[in-house]
Each structure stands twice: as C-alpha cells, then as structure tokens.
Amino acid sequence: MDEQLLEQLTCALNAERYAEAAGLPSDQPRMVRLAAELEAIFQQAVREPSCRDLALDSLAEALALEPTQRLDLEREARLVYPGLTVEGEAAAWHNWKRVQRALADRQDLRRLFAFFVEQSEALTPLIRERYAGRRQLYEQYGTTPLETFARREGTTPESLRRLTVQVGDACREPFRLALAHMAKQVFGSGEVTAAEMHALYLNRMYEPLAPLFAARDALADIRVAFGRLGFSISAISLDFEDRPQKYAGAFCFPVQTPGDVRISVRPASPHHVADMLFHEFGHAVHFSGIDPALPFADRYWIHSGTHETFATLFESWLGLPGFLRTALGFDEAAARKLVAFDQFKSLITGTWLAAAGAAVCDAWLDGLSWDQVEERLAEHLDRFTGLRVPPGWARLEQFVNNLDPYPLGYVVAAVRVAHWRQALEADYGAEWWADYRAGEAISAKIRQGGAVRFEREWLDPMPFLRQFPGPQTPASGATARAEVHSQ
Helix, strand or coil, X not given: CCHHXXXXXXXXXXXXXXXXXXXXXXXXXXXXXHHHHHHHHHHHHCCCHHHHHHHHHHHHXXXXXXXXXXXXXXXXXXXEEEEEEECCEEEEHHHHHHHHHHCCCHHXXXXXXXXXXXXXXXXXXXXXXXXXXXXXXXXXXXXXXXXXXXXXXXXXXXXXXXXXHHHHHHHHHHHHHHHHHHHHHHHCCCCCCHHHHHHHHHCHHHXXXXXXXXXXXXXXXXXXXXXXXXXXXXXXXXXXXXXXXXCCCEEEEEEECCCEEEEXXXXXXXXXXXXXXXXXXXXXXXXXXXXXXXXXXXXXXXXXXXHHHHHHHHHHHHHCHHHHHHHCCCCHHHHHHHHHHHHHHHHHHHHHHHHHHHHHXXXXXXXXXXXXXXXXXXXXXXXXXXXXXXXXXXXXXXXXXXXXXXXXXXXXXHHHHHHHHHHXXXXXXXXXHHCHHHHHHHHHHHCCHHHCCCCHHHHCCHHHHCCCCCCCCCCCCCCCCCCCCCC
16 A cells, blocks of 8 residues: 555545534535545555455445435434424434523423434435445455454454443443432433433533533643643644534544644533543544554554543543542542542443444344344343333434444443553552653553554453442453454
8 A cells, every 4th residue: 555645645534524523614525536535545455464454444434435424414304303493493413412401391302302213214224225335345355344343452343242241231220320310410300211311421411510610721621631641732723613513512533643633622511521621632642642653554543442542541530539639629529529420421331332332243243134233222222221212213323323333442441441540550659640650651552553452451341340339240250351443
C-alpha cells in the first residue's frame, strides 16, 4: 500500500465526516468519491495476508458509507412525530435529546419511544442489505468483523462473548437498585420502562447533580487535571458552538493522527459537559500522543477496546473520592454522590452496553439473521437489566443495527481500567492521578498506538465488579480471560 496516499485520502474523508457530525457544511459527493478511492486501495490490499484485517475493516467502512447515508436519510424522514412539538419543532429522532428534556409527562416519553420503535420498521430492508453486504465481504476471507476486532485486541470472539455475559449477569441486581434510585430522582415514583432508561442514558441522569458543576469551569478543570500528568491540551481543537444539525452530545475525532485531533461538544447540563469533557479529552490526549513515526495501521486502525480504555481511565477520575475532594475541591457529601453516580454509569456499561455487545457477538458467532439479532438483543436486555425492551429497538441501536463490535470496547475498557487503576495506585500511590511518573507510564502506552497490548489478566472482571455494593460473582463462577479496533 502507498501509505502516503492512503493517509492523504483518509484525512480528507475524516475532515468531511467530522464536518457532517459537527453540523458544519460537508460535501457529500466528495465523501462518496473519497470512499471509492479508498475502496480501490483496500480491494488490492485485502489480498495480502499481512494487512488483510486492516484492509477488511477499512474496506467494510468504505463500502458502508453509501448505504449508511441512505439509512440516515430514511431515518430522518420516518422518525418524525408531528403530534408533539418542542420550541416550534416537531419531535424527531435527530432532536430526541432536546425533546425528551422538555417532556414533563413520562407518558409522552413512552409514547414517543414506542412511536420511534414502530416507525423504524421501515428501516429494516436497508439494515438487512448493509448486514448482508458486510457478512459477504468478510466471508470471502473466512473471517468476521468480530474476529478482526478480537485479534487486534489480543483476545478471541468466544472470550468477548463470555465476558459480556458474565459482566451483564453480575451487574443485573446492583443496576436495578441504582436505576430505581436514579429514575426516582429524575422522574419521581413509578415504574421504570425502557423509555425512561433511554432518556436517562441520553443525558437526563445528569440532572440531579448539575448544581454541583453550575459554577465550575470544566475546561479549566481539565487543563489542570491533565497538566498534572504532563499532558497538554493546547493543540486540541474544541468546538462548543450549538448548531441545528450538530451531534447532540460530544465526540472526539482524530482527523489526522496525531496532528489534527478535534472535540465537538453540544452543551447540555453542566454536569454532562464536565463528564463528557473528561472522557473526550481522554480520547484526544491518546490520539494526539501517538508516535507520528508509526505506520498507518498503528495510527489509524485502533479498535474501541483500546481507545476506550484510555478515555475511560481519565473519565474514571470523576469516580475517585480523593480526586474529587483534593483536585476538584468537592466536600465529602458531594464526593459520595459523585462516586455513586460514577458507579451508575459503570453499571450501564455492564448491562445496557454489554447487552448490545453480546447481541453483536451472537450475530457473528451464531450466524444470526437480522430478525434473530432483534430478538437476541431484547433477550439480553431483559436478562441484564430486567427491562422489557421491544425487539425493534435493535433497529435504532446504532452499533447493533450496524453489527459493529464497538460496544464491546466499552465493556473491555471498564474491566481493563479497574486493573490499570490498581496497578497505578500500587506503583505511584493513591494520588497517582497527580504524579508525573504515572503520566509517563500512561504516555508510554499511548505512544504505541494500535500496537499497544494490555496484560491478559486485565480481562478478569472481578476488580470491576467489586466496586459495586455487595461484590458480585460472575454466574459461571469463572473469570473471563484473554486467549492469546471509532464514536
């Protein structure tokens, strides 16, 4: 492969994709042309065993651009609820986060959720088409996206499925207790359904503790916190503007790795902004710290299990009592509330996201049809969360409808970070987050890009599970071990 040309085309396409997601003008025909040029390169590269996994994943992404654009257009056209307006605009999937914050009646929330799921039936032919194309591509080379993901992460598909099920089963009861408590704070007393859970997950869970962050400068907190470990954020582009078509949340996008890394934020509550920034700047210092001399694969082909591990490590500061009290100046009571909130987020990863990851594992390991994927996701959600979620929800779950292993990365990251924090504390003390030597150790892993490997035993879920009240034991009685690749 001509790596110079490959990087030139990749960065050009990345810039257009970033603009689209940030609600800026983007050139759709140019995106299609760039994807076609990349497709031609990867069609040749996939014939070489030495770079086949990279080429397959990249080729699949290029081939998915056009069907994904059609799917996005169909979703925008179909998922509009004229019977409900907010600030003069009809409720729709693209403005769902803003709409659900304005709904005082939870029955409206449930009706809107049910309407979107029902209307999403129109998306099924396009989802099936994209799934069939992806399956056919990988089958030509006797593999699956799950296998390429697992190989890059140094594990196996079977180990990943086992991990999601063990974590999901163990997190069920603490999640149910935490969900009931959180829902009561946000919605008041009453039954909690998938509609409320979805609204909490989007950002309503940040409402109760928003006053703690109302007077804070989250960016200043980030600058100081990362600076203690020797990380500078001055070269990272940050966009806080609110635009109608901008992604409703935050994301980090490495347009060129490591030289052009961007963060886009659409502000919501002050707590949500702070939480998002710690996570996204975790991504940004990772991507911007990768050795520029590394080959293309190790700078651009980085699966979620790896890059989410770095982002989760930095985000986890907001669940450390010592960091909250000493670095951010919260009192004991506020720190306790924030630790409990961090545990709730971790339980969402261990249940809601684990269910998505398990369904994707099942799809590729068991050769499921799309209808079976829908049923399997509903089964896992029921098993891990106790919530009855309609099978049609899979059509609206971004990673599941794309059969993307990405959500596995969140689970892997949460488990790995529990081990990594123990190791950092053992080496540098309880305040490792303020020790420049810890920063140097983290940087040493960052510089390796996609070639970094974490210890095999860091896929044992027990240290992650012990953070919850009443340590949970995986149902199988065994630990998940690795058996020896973005948002």
